[in-house]
Amino acid sequence: GQQVMQIPQYQHVQEGEDFTTYCNSSTTLSNIQWYKQRPGGHPVFLIQLVKSGEVKKQKRLTFQFGEAKKNSSLHITATQTTDVGTYFCAGPGNYGGSQGNLIFGKGTKLSVKP
Amino acid sequence: DTGVSQNPRHKITKRGQNVTFRCDPISEHNRLYWYRQTLGQGPEFLTYFQNEAQLEKSRLLSDRFSAERPKGSFSTLEIQRTEQGDSAMYLCASSWDSLKQYFGPGTRLTVT
Numbered sequence: 001g002q003q004v005m006q007i008p009q010y011q012h013v014q015e016g017e018d019f020t021t022y023c024n025s026s027t028t029l030s031n032i033q034w035y036k037q038r039p040g041g042h043p044v045f046l047i048q049l050v051k052s053g054e055v056k057k058q059k060r061l062t063f064q065f066g067e068a069k070k071n072s073s074l075h076i077t078a079t080q081t082t083d084v085g086t087y088f089c090a091g092p093g094n095y096g097g098s099q100g101n102l103i104f105g106k107g108t109k110l111s112v113k114p
Numbered sequence: 115d116t117g118v119s120q121n122p123r124h125k126i127t128k129r130g131q132n133v134t135f136r137c138d139p140i141s142e143h144n145r146l147y148w149y150r151q152t153l154g155q156g157p158e159f160l161t162y163f164q165n166e167a168q169l170e171k172s173r174l175l176s177d178r179f180s181a182e183r184p185k186g187s188f189s190t191l192e193i194q195r196t197e198q199g200d201s202a203m204y205l206c207a208s209s210w211d212s213l214k215q216y217f218g219p220g221t222r223l224t225v226t
Contacts, residue, residue: 033214042205043157045214088156101147101170102215104156 002027004091006105014113019076021108023089030092032065032072033102038085046074046087079112086110118218120206126224127196134192135221139208146189147215148181149205157205157217163189196225 003026013019023032031050035043047056049065049072056063062075072089086109090102119138127133139146145164149157160179161171165186178196183189193200203222207215 035217042217042219043207045216048214090156093159101159101162101172102157103159106154107156 002091002093002103004089004103004105006089006108008108009106010109010111012111012113013079015081016078019079019083019110021074021087021089021110023072023074023105025070025091027091028069030069032069033090034063034072034074035088035090035104036085037088037107041085043088076110079110081112081114084110084112118206118208118216120204120218120221122221123219124222124224126226129196129198129225131196132192132194133196133223134190135204135206135223136188136190137206137208137218138188139206140216141187143208143210143216144186145209145211146183147207147209148189148191149207151203151205151220152201160191193223196223198225201225 005024007022011019031048033048034046036046037043047063052069053067054065060077064073074087076083086107088104088107090104093101093103121136125133147162148160150160151157159172160175161181163183166183178194181191201224203220205217205220207217209215
């Protein structure tokens, strides 16, 4: 079945270092979404990428969608302690063809040492 | 906009008991989703509604699970004859069509 894979599973960085998480889908995606889940919290939407090769920036966060629309990455420049959490990518599922649900990766858990 | 709310936030039950969770989505959202999340995993799709119609159910959803959204507003998720493997965080999300999903705080179920 459709799978979304993320690497690495964990990343420990010193505050100020950069961080990147990678997402790969077993199928071509119409779009990809990124969510952040703080410890003890719930997933919060960050961004949606739709176009092949698309790059979007949100302050220190840079999101990319691959040319083949099967992979994506999230890069954080100069991490801060507020960046701590688990970052998930998610692609539309295809249950019954309606693409109503999201297939989430397992996430990359980021810890930042001050 | 008060966000997505879920009740209860925590539920401890004994194996074999039935439990019911409630989700109140953002009022103008037509889609409502249920996910399950276990430790170290991403949310796992269970089912979703567009208005009052349940359009999709995960193959992972056993016959013990049932969900309703009777008037296209709030939704309930019932688990019958709970098992220890049902212990998880049950997340509800809502959206307008297939746009970004807003998640609620979740209901943490512990089956003893």
